Structures are given as structure tokens and as C-alpha cells.
Amino acid sequence: MTPDDDSLRSPLARVRYLGSARSGAQESWMMRLSSAILIPLTIAFIWVMLSLVSKSYDGARAEIGRPLPAIIIMLFVLVGIYHMQIGMRSIILDYVHGRAKEWALIGNLFFAGVLALACVYSVLRIGFV
Amino acid sequence: MASTDASPPLRARPLSPHLSIYRLTMTMAMSISHRITGGALYVGTLLLAWYLIALSMDESAFGAVSGFLNSIIGQIILFGFTWALIHHALGGVRHAVWDTGYGMEKPTRDQLAWATLIGGVVLTIVVWIIGYAVR
Numbered sequence: 001m002t003p004d005d006d007s008l009r010s011p012l013a014r015v016r017y018l019g020s021a022r023s024g025a026q027e028s029w030m031m032r033l034s035s036a037i038l039i040p041l042t043i044a045f046i047w048v049m050l051s052l053v054s055k056s057y058d059g060a061r062a063e064i065g066r067p068l069p070a071i072i073i074m075l076f077v078l079v080g081i082y083h084m085q086i087g088m089r090s091i092i093l094d095y096v097h098g099r100a101k102e103w104a105l106i107g108n109l110f111f112a113g114v115l116a117l118a119c120v121y122s123v124l125r126i127g128f129v
Numbered sequence: 130m131a132s133t134d135a136s137p138p139l140r141a142r143p144l145s146p147h148l149s150i151y152r153l154t155m156t157m158a159m160s161i162s163h164r165i166t167g168g169a170l171y172v173g174t175l176l177l178a179w180y181l182i183a184l185s186m187d188e189s190a191f192g193a194v195s196g197f198l199n200s201i202i203g204q205i206i207l208f209g210f211t212w213a214l215i216h217h218a219l220g221g222v223r224h225a226v227w228d229t230g231y232g233m234e235k236p237t238r239d240q241l242a243w244a245t246l247i248g249g250v251v252l253t254i255v256v257w258i259i260g261y262a263v264r
Contacts, residue, residue: 016139032225032228035221035224038218038221039221039222042214042215042218046211046256050256050260050263053263053264054263054264057191057192057195060191064181077174077177080174084167084170084171084174087167088167088168088171091164091167091168115174115178118181118182119177119178119181119182121185122181122182122184122185123181123185125185126181126184126185
């Protein structure tokens with residue numbers, strides 16, 4: 001992507017990493033979009049979790065083994081972790097500086113990625129194994 | 130192209146007035162709690178992952194997570210997780226309303242902030258009453 005010519009920011013500001021590096025609005029928009037999707041997903045997730053309260057090991061497996069609860073949990077986990085990854089990124093950018101910031105940003109991505117994979121894998125395994 | 134060392138030196142960037150400057154207001158408190166509950170949910174996702182992984186493994190792994198969640202500490206953490214989730218969700222709705230430009234006036238913005246605070250507590254208690262009723 002080439003720097004857009006309409007930008008009011010000077011090339012120097014861009015080089016020095018000040019302000020948005022062209023994709024700032026995209027992140028902000030994705031945060032709002034994922035928030036909107038998460039409202040119905042959160043209601044559905046709480047509903048699925050409430051249905052698990054009284055269940056034994058076998059009962060809970062049977063419940064999450066059904067397509068609708070499984071899809072709800074996986075969607076909630078995927079959209080939720082995507083959303084929280086952006087949120088933690090902005091917390092890190094606000095409070096962590098220097099080299100620690102770089103490691104925190106990398107750690108954030110790893111945490112989100114590993115957690116998302118672990119949750120989705122588990123739900124699929126409950127359904128198929 | 131000019132050589133790079135010809136560029137002017139970096140100046141300290143201007144900062145907007147921050148927490149220590151202002152008296153604490155309701156909207157500020159809710160903004161802070163939105164971030165704190167967001168951070169708590171980030172860590173709390175580990176609990177959901179633990180639950181799902183254990184359920185996908187075997188009965189003894191599930192017994193461990195189930196035993197923890199049913200202990201007093203587990204119930205307090207789970208209650209906190211429920212509240213953080215609902216409080217953060219309602220905070221998101223409040224921000225969505227503000228994004229449209231509505232509700233920024235003096236009485237309305239405080240009413241919205243109070244509504245999400247009280248609504249979060251009430252809805253959390255309702256969810257837990259249902260949870261204990263179906264137990």
C-alpha cells in the first residue's frame with residue numbers, strides 16, 4: 001500500500017511513527033463491529049452456559065456436542081478473543097513503552113492465538129471424539 | 130532527498146490533560162471500569178479455556194475444573210466474571226449510543242453511565258438467580 005496523497009500528515013511524522021500508520025481507523029471500526037456482533041453472542045453464550053450448570057460430565061459433553069451450542073461457543077470465543085486482542089493492544093500502546101511494548105504486543109498476539117485455537121479445538125473434539 | 134540528519138530534533142509530544150487533573154466524574158469512573166473489566170475478561174478467558182479443554186479430555190480433568198468452579202473462591206470468581214462480562218457489554222452499548230452523537234448532554238450522559246452500572250449489577254444477579262434455580 002502506498003501512502004495516500006491526500007493525507008495531511010507529513011512524511012516525517014509518518015517515519016517517526018507518530019499518529020496512525022494509515023490503518024488506525026480500520027482497527028477502531030473492527031472494534032465497533034466486533035462489539036456489535038458480541039452483544040447477541042454474549043446473550044447466547046450466557047444462555048448456553050446456564051444450560052450447563054446442572055449437567056454432569058456426560059451431560060455437559062452431550063450439550064456442547066450439539067451443533068447450535070457448539071457454534072455459539074466457537075463464535076463467541078473467536079469474535080470475543082479477536083475483540084479482546086484489539087482491546088489489550090490499545091491498553092499496551094497506552095501504558096507500556098520501549099522494548100517492553102514490543103514484547104507485550106507479541107505476547108498479546110500469542111495469548112489470543114493460542115487461547116482461540118485451544119477453545120475451538122476443544123469444542124470440536126467434544127463434538128467429534 | 131535531504132539527508133536524514135538534516136531533520137529537526139524530536140520535541141516532546143503534547144499530552145492531553147490526564148486523570149490527575151480532573152475531579153472524578155461518573156462517566157470517567159465508567160470509562161475506567163470499562164477498561165478494567167475488559168482486562169479482567171481477557172484473563173478470565175483462561176477459565177473458559179480450562180473448562181472447555183477439561184471437558185474435551187476426561188472425567189477427572191472435568192472434576193478438577195468443576196470442583197474449583199463450585200468452591201467458594203470459584204463461585205466468587207465466576208460471579209465476578211459474569212458481572213465483568215455484562216458490565217462491559219452494557220458499557221459497549223453506551224459507547225455505541227455515544228458514537229451516534231446522542232446522549233452527550235450533561236444529565237443524559239450521567240444517566241446513561243448510572244444505567245449501565247445499575248443494569249450490570251441487576252442483570253448479573255438475575256443470571257445467577259436463574260443459575261441457582263436450574264441447578
